[in-house]
Amino acid sequence: MKNFIPCIVGAVIGYITNWLAIKMLFRPYEEKRIFGIKVPFTPGLIPKEKQRIAKSVSEAIANHLLSKDTIVKALCSPNIYSHIYNMVETKIKGIYSSTKSFKVLMEENLGFAEKNLDGINEYIYEGVLNNLNDDVKDKIVKEIYNLIEKELNKKPLIIDSISKEENIEKLSRIVYNYGSSNEFHQNVKEKINKKLGELIYTEKSIKEVMPKNMVEIVDDFIYENRDKITSEILHLLEEPNTKVKIKVAISEGIGTNVSPLVAMFLNPETLYNKFLSFSKEYLKEDENKKQICVVIRDYIDKLMEGNVSEIIKSVEYSKIEIIIDRLVNNLQSNVISMELIREGIYGIKHKILDHNSIDEVLLRFNPTYKENLYGVLKRFVYEVVDGDRTKTIIKEGIYRITSVTMDRPISSLIKVDEDIVIKISNTYIKGVYDKFIQKQASDVIEILNIEKIVEDNINSFEVDFAEEVIVGIAHKELKAITWIGALLGGLIGLVTPFLYL
Secondary structure, eight states: TTTTTTHHHHHHHHHHHHHHHHHHHHHHSOOOOOEEEEEOOOOOOOTHHHHHHHHHHHHHHIIIIIHHHHHHHHHHHHHHHHHHHHHHHHHHHHHHHHSBBHHHHHHHHHHTHHHHHHHHHHHHHHHHHHHHHHHHHHHHHHHHHHHHHHHHTTTTHHHTTTTSSSHHHHHHHHHHHHSSSHHHHHHHHEEEEEEEEHHHHHHBBHHSOOOTTTTHHHHHHHHHHHHHHHHHHHHHHHSSSHHHHHHHHHHHHEEEEEEHHHHOOHHHHHHHHHHHHHHHHHHHHHHHHHHHHHHHHHHHHHHSSSBBHHHHHHSSHHHHHHHHHHHHHIIIIIOOHHHHHHHHHHHHHHHHOOOHHHHHHHHHHOHHHHHHHHHHHHHHHHHHHSHHHHHHHHHHHHHHHHHHHHHHHHHHHOSSOOOHHHHHHHHHHHHHHHHIIIIIIIIHHHHOHHHHHHHHHHSSHHHHHHHHHHHTTHHHHHHHHHHHHHHHHHHHHHHHHHHHH
């Protein structure tokens, strides 16, 4: 029995010493002093070396467990890509299946309010206007001009087949259009202005300076050609350019004089057709045709009776310009006829056949027509783009589009198949994610400074909390160490008596 007493004592001592050693890793938490003298082994090893331990642990974690390469690799794992795909798929399927309007979804997910819509509309409107700068307008002008020039440089069919009788009508129409153009108008106006400058000092009437019997000839011509005149009036009303001008005038009249609610039910195309139909019915009656001729003849007769110098001197220059404009307009409307043009066509027929393109034909009439054409196009585009009407149309269009769009379910705005959207979106998001990981992830991880985060967190732990964590993790192992101490102490106590033999 006495041989087992050293064994028991050794076991107890071994157990106590190991238990005490484990406790001294943490305890005491603070340094202890007796009579001002520091007690050895205080504080415990871990509290005493807390900062060094934190530094070592953080370095080990940052360099081996959570290194940049390890984190980047983890961020590019199949699980992450699978999660991205599932997230994209869920979101898109939710959008397709949702019956909520675009506005409601924005309110729920982005905190969008109705008042924000005005700001969005203004932002879009300002962006559109800012983009409609001179460079854009010049590009529009150049594009239109290039398209026209391309067509003008082609060899028109009319030149190839001009000798055919049925095509005389087409060529007559071209010449008639020129006779009705502003260019022709300006040329005649310049001639009249020059003649007025010569007649301003004469005492004769307009009729006297006109060739003999010219007034009677004109009167007879107007009366005999009343059918053609009214026909040309109708034809002029049906001309594409005239049609556009009338519809624009109708639209502007509606927009100025009619409320927007009523204007919605007034179609310029319908009103134009009504006007054209009424004009045709009115001009069918011979009495109405004669009345038009009377108006024209009376206007001419009154003009012919006046003294040239008195008329010129009594009228302001600006009014003379208006009178000349009206005179030329009457000339273009009532004198220049298709029949007159047809007769002239035969005289220039062979000369036209020598040209290979419309461009050559127009150059023959006016060598500078291209410059004039470009100038007209530029003025037109600038006036249209910069006009208040265009700005109003843009603003109203933006407000209408955004309002309608916001009230519709977002699924109705997407016309692409759901699977295609999922595939495209996943590819795009995955590409953006990969690009970020490859180019920015390392920098972000470095900025995060995992080593510093771990070190700061360990240093922030209270010692008793650290003890609780470590003991909780290694409870069984520490218990085993304590009992191993008892076992080794017991074995040493058991063996010791035999050493004295």
